[in-house]
Amino acid sequence: MNDIMIRKRKWQFTIFLIIMIAATYASSIITDFNALHGITTFPAALYWIFSNMLISQETLTRLPSILDKLLETIFMSIAATTTAAVISMFLGLMGSTTTRVNRAFSSLARFTASISRNLPVVAWALILLLSFGQNSLTGYLALFVGSIGFLTRVFIETIDEASQSSVEALRATGATYFQIVNKAVIPQCLPLLISWILFMIETNIRSATLVGILTGTGIGYTFDLYYKSMNYNVVALVTFSIVITVIIIELLSNYIRKVIL
Structure with a gap:
């Protein structure tokens, strides 16, 4: 009985994970969001923040x-x-x-x-x-x-x-x-x-x-x-x-x- 419950929960978790991945992928396509481009430009964004947003004496x-x-x-x-x-x-x-x-x-x-x-x-x-x-x-x-x-x-x-x-x-x-x-x-x-x-x-x-x-x-x-x-x-x-x-x-x-x- 316990094995059946464990397998059932695994299937539920797998189905839920597949639905979340599909929803994320569909949302990326609809909103034209490129995750890879966002990751590659992240270092440049950090560099801009630290180079422009500095608290000076003035x-x-x-x-x-x-x-x-x-x-x-x-x-x-x-x-x-x-x-x-x-x-x-x-x-x-x-x-x-x-x-x-x-x-x-x-x-x-x-x-x-x-x-x-x-x-x-x-x-x-x-x-x-x-x-x-x-x-x-x-x-x-x-x-x-x-x-x-x-x-x-x-x-x-x-x-x-x-x-x-x-x-x-x-x-x-x-x-x-x-x-x-x-x-x-x-x-x-x-x-x-x-x-x-x-x-x-x-x-x-x-x-x-x-x-x-x-x-x-x-x-x-x-x-x-x-x-x-x-x-x-x-x-x-x-x-x-x-x-x-x-x-x-x-x-x-x-x-x-x-x-x-």
Whole structure:
């Protein structure tokens, strides 16, 4: 019996591998992508990067202005995430089977999260750009709307996984809806909710760079400005600053997660 199962799994893996190879080959033909040409030109691309994107002493004089824009991006990401978390908490409570008031509100909360989540942040930025123009508000709203979809979904799943015993015990004593949420649901879910919020902040800081290129704000605008003027030395400094900032925030976020979980 075990031999039959092993052979079956081998055949399944072989078929899957053949399908993936065929799909990759077909995609290369459709998109006119030459993998061999890409591999052979890779050393030349690396040489161009290391010869043109060097951080010089003169480039470092732009660092204060770059850090100002970087801080603007960080604060905008944090503001968008925290305000979205408040709305997502309400939608999560409405959408969860544990804490929902009725099916209509639950369906509405899940539908709202689905629409927000299935459109990428860049698409939201382009849509909002038509209404609000190139400014910080547009960047904030794009990150805010995108965050609501993701946070609502994970909040619903987190609340659904909470222990039902404490909820049922409070219901048996005649506790109100808000007492059940405050005493039974939130205390159980709070560490995971905070962890997801921290993860969303990290994600939004990365996304804010691309959103900033579209909305003309933050570090994304600075990157786009120097890139279009072909000042690659400053582009290298901007890129390096973004990478270091994201790593530092990720380390802080991981440390906070270890403390609360």
